[in-house]
Amino acid sequence: MKNTVIILLSTLFLGSCQSNSPKDYILFSGTISDAPLKEFRLVHKDGKGRFTVKTTADGSFFCDTIFSGTGTYRFSGLGMNRIDIYFTNGGEYNLKTNGKDMRNTSVLTGTSPNASKFLLTKDSRIKRLRGDFEEYNNLNESDFSAKATMIKENLIKYLDSFPGIPKDFAQFERQELINYHLLSLIRYQYRHGHNINEPNFRVSKDFLKPLEGVDYVNEEAYKHRGWYDELVEEYFELKADELADREGIDRYLAKLKVFGAIPNGHIKNDLLRSASEYDIAYTDNMDAYYNTFLSVSTSIENDKSITDKYEALKKLSRGEPSPVFTNYVNNSGGTSSLSDFRGKYVYIDVWATWCGPCLAEVPSLKKVEKQYHGKNIEFVSISIDVEKKRAAWSKMITDKELGGVQLLADKDWNTDFIKSYKINSIPRFILLDPKGNIVSWNAPRPSNPDLITLFNELNI
Incomplete structure (x- = not known):
């Protein structure tokens, strides 16, 4: 009987120690409705940890591997669809949000949630x-x-x-x-x-x-x-x-x-x-x-x-042969290659439908195209929109009455022509001579008067 009491007391003591010992991890669960994907990212903003959060068929998730401690975390889906939340080490948190609009629908509950409430409402307050x-x-x-x-x-x-x-x-x-x-x-x-x-x-x-x-x-x-x-x-x-x-x-x-x-x-x-x-x-x-x-x-x-x-x-200096492109989809039908324009100057506009600065150049580009219509120059626009946006690309060309030759690059940013010109931001404008050699791999934009000055120097 005495031994039984001792064992029982020991068990109770150990259980008490285990329940009172602080957790050195964070528990994060929740439900994401209307989720456009099955995996989300959770990143400690001080670079102390990165985690993949996987949702089930009903949008619920549970993450119990967060050992990176107290701090602000960014929870993100596609693109700019993301929120910042604050966790304290040992805390437990639950998130309810719409996967397509996390910024405006997220509610976080759990351990000392007020820091997160501030983060989740800060941007909307700034906008107001x-x-x-x-x-x-x-x-x-x-x-x-x-x-x-x-x-x-x-x-x-x-x-x-x-x-x-x-x-x-x-x-x-x-x-x-x-x-x-x-x-x-x-x-x-x-x-x-x-x-x-x-x-x-x-x-x-x-x-x-x-x-x-x-x-x-x-x-x-x-x-x-x-x-x-x-x-x-x-x-x-x-x-x-x-x-x-x-x-x-x-x-x-x-x-x-x-x-x-x-x-x-x-x-x-x-x-x-x-x-x-x-x-x-x-x-x-x-x-x-x-x-x-x-x-x-x-x-x-x-x-x-x-x-x-x-x-x-x-290698892209003036006078060097230009990298080429072959069989790009032409919005007017069929395909086009750089060699199709041999014998003319070629002014290339690299753009995309989602690029605000690109669209801002459209009125100026139309004006220049009209001014040089019938002269020895071809205006070629190459979109780096992804293939699944092809219909939207074609619709924008029609809606905005875009002129010139409208082409779609074959592999968006990974297109060989784009990579050869080291293009990592758009819009980018390129000017080639009638032999297919580079005049300028970073030509003036249509809105820049220097473009007309350059055309005049070349007697276009």
Whole structure:
């Protein structure tokens, strides 16, 4: 009897210890209605863990392998259909959402859910306070500054209205709201100038005074991502614009000089890497760009990457034979190849139906096509829309009355012609001579008067 009592007490004691011991993992379950796919991604925003969340036939899911601890996580489906939620280590959470519109339908319950409630409603609150995006950026400096300040103060009060949110989370999000405010001030110059069709528009010095005194080389905050890393990049790009204006140099070269002078090695090399992915394909002087990059970079990996790009792009110099395309679907019927246009100059527009900047060039492109109708030049538009969007592509051509030769690339972004020209952003315009040689692998856009100047130089 005595032994039985001892065993019973021991069992109760062990059971008590096990039930009271803290969990070092997070439980995440829920139901996703109308889900367009069966797998979703859950990513710790500090890069501490990535998880695949699989749904069952009824849209339910359960994830019990989250060992990456407390923090903000991004839960995402296709494209921009995603939400941010906050988990605490040892917590249990349940999500109910519509898989096609997670941003506006998500409800998270569980352990201390108020941090997530703030994250799930922050964007919609910003949109309500801001109003129409274009009208917001059309405001004059004074009115924009006043409204941006109002938005910041309102959002901070909104954050403070959530009781019981973790102190570290509240502190980080408060700073994020300040970063968002500063970022909107920096971006106003470009956005307002674009809206009023004045690309050289510059704000007054007083408008940018709130940017003074900010620490733009905080490596820890930069690695934490959020709006701080965007703020840092935009701030140094602003300084590059000022340098380009002051010294009359190529903007892309100015970026290298400004980025290269950043005292923090990690931030410097990360910004240099990001810039080089695109800018070397657009700079006016590729040789100068390449040599300047190597002089300021302290990353062997970056140096190798830029060298590979430089050597590949040199093969696209003026006078070199153009890469070719063969048997692309022609919206007018049949197929077309680059060789079909031999004997004429060929102005190629690489675009897609979902590309806003591409569609913005359509009126100017139509105007240029009309101006050069019947002359020794062919206007060819190559869409990189995926095959399943073929009907939408064809419909847009009809609806917008697009002219020229309208072709569909055979493998969207992975098309050999697109890859050969190192195209990683659109629109891109290419000009070839009647022999099929390159005149410019980065020709001026139709909206740029330099295009007509170039055509005149070639006596087209």
